[in-house]
Amino acid sequence: MIPTQGKKKWMQLPRDVVVGPDVIYDLKDVCNDLKLNEGAFIVTGHNTKRIAGDVVHDILNDCGYDPSIASSKEASMTEVNKIVELATEANSRYLIGVGSGKSIDVAKLAATKLDLPFISVPTAASHDGIVSSRASIHDKGKKASIEVNAPMAVVADTSIIAKAPYRLLAAGCGDIISNYTAVLDWEMAHRLRNEPFSEYAATLSRMTAQILMDSPEDIKPELESSVRIVVKALVSSGVAMSIAGSSRPASGSEHMFSHALDRVAPNSALHGEQCGVGTIMMMYLHGGDWKKIKECLEIIGAPTTASELGIEDRYILEALLVAHEIRPERYTILGTGLTPEAAEKVARLTKVIS
Ligand SMILES: NC(=O)C1=CN([C@@H]2O[C@H](COP(=O)(O)OP(=O)(O)OC[C@H]3O[C@@H](n4cnc5c(N)ncnc54)[C@H](OP(=O)(O)O)[C@@H]3O)[C@@H](O)[C@H]2O)C=CC1
Ligand SMILES: O=C(CO)COP(=O)(O)O
Ligand SMILES: [Zn+2]
Structure with missing residues (x-):
């Protein structure tokens, strides 16, 4: 036990x-x-x-x-x-x-x-x-x-x-920015399913992502001050999960997409990289400002497309179709699943696939 x-x-x-x-x-x-x-x-x-x-x-x-x-x-x-x-x-x-x-x-x-x-x-x-x-x-x-x-x-x-490869730091930024859609999903589940919701955990999680989104140009390779910003954000994101007693404030539909990619793609990318790309698409589904998410990840130097992730387009579509099955108890914008047409539309419109 x-x-x-x-x-x-x-x-x-x-x-x-x-x-x-x-x-x-x-x-x-x-x-x-x-x-x-x-x-x-x-x-x-x-x-x-x-x-x-x-x-x-x-x-x-x-x-x-x-x-x-x-x-x-x-x-x-x-x-x-x-x-x-x-x-x-x-x-x-x-x-x-x-x-x-x-x-x-x-x-x-x-x-x-x-x-x-x-x-x-x-x-x-x-x-x-x-x-x-x-x-x-x-x-x-x-x-x-x-x-x-x-x-x-x-x-x-x-x-x-x-001194770690910059790719790892940029991935951490993707994991933090994903808090946006995670919180949107959580709020939705609270409204539609009466799921327990913590205003404190959600606010801390959203604010952590906001600080990074407000100044993505502060994140640069081999800069100790950039590392300090990201580490502090990761700590506060982890604290939000501890306050909630679940990963809800930092893991929603974008994480389900990343977990699905881990299952379907033969060579998956880093966790935070996949979550960042997932956030672009899930923000589109939420009707939010997905372009701002994409732009912020681009400034940081994190991947925003399938090819930058090193993953073929077809696996992105496959992951979008099965992502809702990853954690059926966690209600998100993916609902009971996307149709193949809807999956293709979100991936193409956000330019994740070409
Ligand atoms: N528990 C939780 O709440 C969470 C867990 N996760 C999980 O964490 C994992 C992702 O972690 P992540 O760190 O992104 O990826 P990995 O654990 O896959 O590590 C990626 C690689 O980076 C290498 N590495 C790490 N630090 C350095 C360094 N300083 N210099 C050179 N190489 C380095 C590692 O080497 P080495 O071979 O020595 O490990 C490894 O090969 C996933 O399994 C994910 O699910 C993600 C978010 C939250
Ligand atoms: O990755 C996490 C938060 O960033 C943890 O979430 P999961 O519960 O989806 O593993
Ligand atoms: Zn994560």
Whole structure:
């Protein structure tokens, strides 16, 4: 059993959020603040191990905390169970996820299963899972968004994140901008289906997207100040999800489109990139200013078309047709599904396909 059950109405937020250049070296102070010392288990990725995983290992080793480290290659239940086993064998007392979305999600769910504290150390600002109380994990051919314990702390070193490929930062912007349509969908479900709605979570989520939309030209490659803007936005988006107790404020029809693309396209793009393109099309369906969304993503340098995503047009259409089936309980502008004609119209009119 996952120990979040019975905590449905709890708002879990991180205690320490540390953002700035070289803050990875503050990790030992964060551990001390949380009364965590020996028994760290670090979950990292294959690329991110040498970028930050080994650094975290050495910092804790120098403190005499005797940390363990393992790399995970995908966000799957098999990987989660492997980490649970290894951390149990190592008598670990807390887990640290160091890397991208996948490593953080694997560590987050493993920590929840073990009922151990979790610290998030992102190496890229590519998604708002760096702080959320959710983990997106593949199991039996499907991806599920699972409720987990929120990180006890987030340590986001902007010097490391600024050196990550710019594509990852632009993807993070797509994940933030998608809050617009997620909130529109949520409001609609509240009106049409009487779904519980949190004004605070929705307002925080919308405002986070608005700040980015107001000055997309502030987001530039290799600029520490750009990274700081995006990381803070990702943190507040994650907090909105924690306030809501679901991913509703940050995941609507545009995320269902992205999850559908992950299923149908042989080579999917980054999560945030797909969500950004989904937002353009879902905003069109909502009758909103989709051109502004597209323009903002273009200024940032995030993909706005199928070819920029590296995905063939036919998979965009296929994903649009099945997106409503991804999460039937989550009512969105996609309703009970688009007709093939409507799917083609939205994709062509918004110039996502040519
Ligand atoms: N839990 C939640 O609330 C949320 C979860 N998600 C999930 O997160 C995942 C997407 O995460 P995302 O980070 O976009 O993509 P990935 O986890 O697929 O990571 C993309 C790649 O970036 C690499 N990378 C990360 N940091 C650096 C760096 N500093 N320098 C060089 N390479 C780097 C990773 O290396 P490596 O191989 O080492 O990992 C990986 O190969 C999806 O599974 C999505 O569903 C998304 C939003 C919210
Ligand atoms: O990606 C997310 C928010 O940005 C999490 O949403 P899901 O619940 O759709 O996995
Ligand atoms: Zn997302």
